[in-house]
Amino acid sequence: MEIRRILVANRGEIAARIIRTCRELGIETVLAASEADCDSVPARLADRTVCIGPSRASESYLRVETIVQAALGVRADAIHPGYGFLSERAALARLCEEQRVIFIGPTAAQIESVGDKLRARSEAQAASVAVVPGGAVESVEAAQSLARQIGTPILVKAVGGGGGRGMKLVDRLDDLPHAMELAASEASAAFGDARVYLESFVTRGRHVEVQVLGDGQGGVIHLGERDCSVQRRYQKLLEESPAPGLSDEIRRQLHEAAVRFAKRLAYRGAGTVEFLVDTTRDRFYFLEMNARIQVEHPVTEAITGVDLVAEQIAIASGTGLRLTQSDIRPQGCAMECRVNAEDPSRDFLPSPGVVGDVSWPSGPGIRVDTHIAAGSRVPPFYDSLMAKVIAHAATRSLTLERLRRAIADARVAGVATNLAFHIAVLNDPEFQAGGVDTGFLARLLERSPLKTETVARG
Amino acid sequence: MTLTAKDVAEITRLLEESNFDELYLEMDGLKLSLRRGADATTAASAASTVSAAAPASGPALGRGLALATVPPAADDPNSVGVTAPLLGTFYRAPKPGAAPFVEVGSQVEEDTIIGIIEVMKLMNTVRAGVRGRVIQILCQDGALVEYGETLMRLGKTK
Numbered sequence: 001m002e003i004r005r006i007l008v009a010n011r012g013e014i015a016a017r018i019i020r021t022c023r024e025l026g027i028e029t030v031l032a033a034s035e036a037d038c039d040s041v042p043a044r045l046a047d048r049t050v051c052i053g054p055s056r057a058s059e060s061y062l063r064v065e066t067i068v069q070a071a072l073g074v075r076a077d078a079i080h081p082g083y084g085f086l087s088e089r090a091a092l093a094r095l096c097e098e099q100r101v102i103f104i105g106p107t108a109a110q111i112e113s114v115g116d117k118l119r120a121r122s123e124a125q126a127a128s129v130a131v132v133p134g135g136a137v138e139s140v141e142a143a144q145s146l147a148r149q150i151g152t153p154i155l156v157k158a159v160g161g162g163g164g165r166g167m168k169l170v171d172r173l174d175d176l177p178h179a180m181e182l183a184a185s186e187a188s189a190a191f192g193d194a195r196v197y198l199e200s201f202v203t204r205g206r207h208v209e210v211q212v213l214g215d216g217q218g219g220v221i222h223l224g225e226r227d228c229s230v231q232r233r234y235q236k237l238l239e240e241s242p243a244p245g246l247s248d249e250i251r252r253q254l255h256e257a258a259v260r261f262a263k264r265l266a267y268r269g270a271g272t273v274e275f276l277v278d279t280t281r282d283r284f285y286f287l288e289m290n291a292r293i294q295v296e297h298p299v300t301e302a303i304t305g306v307d308l309v310a311e312q313i314a315i316a317s318g319t320g321l322r323l324t325q326s327d328i329r330p331q332g333c334a335m336e337c338r339v340n341a342e343d344p345s346r347d348f349l350p351s352p353g354v355v356g357d358v359s360w361p362s363g364p365g366i367r368v369d370t371h372i373a374a375g376s377r378v379p380p381f382y383d384s385l386m387a388k389v390i391a392h393a394a395t396r397s398l399t400l401e402r403l404r405r406a407i408a409d410a411r412v413a414g415v416a417t418n419l420a421f422h423i424a425v426l427n428d429p430e431f432q433a434g435g436v437d438t439g440f441l442a443r444l445l446e447r448s449p450l451k452t453e454t455v456a457r458g
Numbered sequence: 459m460t461l462t463a464k465d466v467a468e469i470t471r472l473l474e475e476s477n478f479d480e481l482y483l484e485m486d487g488l489k490l491s492l493r494r495g496a497d498a499t500t501a502a503s504a505a506s507t508v509s510a511a512a513p514a515s516g517p518a519l520g521r522g523l524a525l526a527t528v529p530p531a532a533d534d535p536n537s538v539g540v541t542a543p544l545l546g547t548f549y550r551a552p553k554p555g556a557a558p559f560v561e562v563g564s565q566v567e568e569d570t571i572i573g574i575i576e577v578m579k580l581m582n583t584v585r586a587g588v589r590g591r592v593i594q595i596l597c598q599d600g601a602l603v604e605y606g607e608t609l610m611r612l613g614k615t616k
Contacts, residue, residue, distance in 0.1 A: 035605065051606055052545045052604070060605075065578035069546050069577045095578070
């Protein structure tokens, strides 16, 4: 079915980014915005904006019925959920299916199979993709017995979880019961599902993920990998593609494993299969699949030249996959910095407020995805992402230099930003060498604690 | 070429039949701004812009397209708007074909139901909130109303 009008059920930079592709495709857009976002940059870019509720996400962006009602009311053919909010709620995909509104994403059943981390683990095993040693535990006794088998350190993770919530690291077996209790109560509060499972903790691991596109009929291609190891408390800060320093063999195996996993689900749309690469043993394990467009997708777009949102829309409209695997020929290297309104010198405390003067970088090989212009508000109700600055060049070192110049050029007044922190990361010799593990950022912060800097207000 | 009142009426009709809620037209120094379901203040300014060029009869805005038939709220401290507490489909009557809950001129108490907003088969009643009289109904039956949109204007009883 042809998609002529899309309800964009999101906010911020991703809403703006989706709208831009729709405009290019001649598709009308209606932005479903909360009261706080009705005069935002995405609202100005959209053909129309409907106010779906108060500022608090639980009363607007997280209301499944309201979103579908809005789509029906404005006669949208499809809903694009972006990332976060309702993007991976099976309930939205299901209600769309019932109301015959196209959900730009996977089926409700697919969201459920990857949303339940234990089910995703068993799907991975069935697709001959290695998972981190561990598994489900019904009781503390069972957990202790499993923990003795796989050895410490161990991660207690939430079955319904993600983003580090409901996750606890256990170094000594004696601490396991307490950690399980904590993880279960956190998981219950955050995801409404108190179930937890155990995974062996890989001390020197890299977070490498593979972008896939599936037609929903079993056809799946990959668009290379992204290295997202620069993380702070499981929040990604900087991503790049290709993952530096991987052997061609491991890289090929990662791509193939991701495709096998997505094929097994007959996955529909854009998705990402996340892996933990154990650098000391040269092995990798399946972590989870993200059934949505991801924040860091422009990195893949830069090196492949593919507009992933356009492909999502094509797949959702029934066109299927317009690309074959041989069409995907990654060129050069791309790297992305997430520019957040947060204060690194105050433990990355979010810094909402009204933005004063803004100047985003530009130039050859630079892309900036943002919803922030002079006078824009960073409301306290949502995440603090203000922009993604993406650099693309022929080699990693040229990309790094380009990105560093771009970040140094960026000016954002009125709120605290992590721009200076990005410069510190890009200047770090270990990062420059490439292939850092997920513990890199914590070590960097320990080595050179950030000075308290005064933030220009105005 | 200048716009006649007839042209404006025709444009208004086209807007009515379209899926769009707003229309801005600029030609020969004339600025025409029409908005579906607009609140009284917006409608008043739109109407006065139109009347500058087309004073004859004023555009025949149909149902749902509010016109400045009442004084703008700002001028009348006793006039209050009833806004939509949530996004959904607005119904003026309890069921299709039934008499509307209220009409222009109806007397309302604070707890008088003035309409229903449906969200995915869930009916939410909207009450007047003040004691008074319905001055103007701004949203048509079956229309999508946004959160915070003014549904009706009421004149408070002193």
